[in-house]
Amino acid sequence: MEQDSSGIAGNFDAMANFIEHFEINRDRGERCRFDANVVFKSSREVEEYTRVYLSFRDDDVSTVRFAEKGDLNPVFVHTEFRVTTSVMKFEDNELQITGVSPKVGAYKVSIRPA
Secondary structure, rough: OOOOOOHHHHHHHHHHHHHHHHHOOOOOHHHHHHHHEEEEEOOOOOEEEEEEEOOOOOOOOOEEEEOOOOOHHHHOOOOOOOOOEEEEEOOOOOOEEEEEOOOEEEEEEEEEEO
């Protein structure tokens, strides 16, 4: 499902609030990286500690992605997310990403820095 401009702005706001809360620095290229506990829930549940990358750049296709680790692998789950097709919220001290895809159906991702 494509997000409208207010949905996209809301996603960027959620990301900004998340990194501000955890004092995660953006580099000069408007990107940041950090280690976090990532939980992916769909028809399967995967939890791994891995590196997460966020981008606030308009020219990056995936604004949120994480390094493959264990079952946190694109063969089984999504490892990249776009502000145009996902819903992002900063709640309960974690960045939450929800959406629906043909590959996994409805999903929810929770990212909590270590």
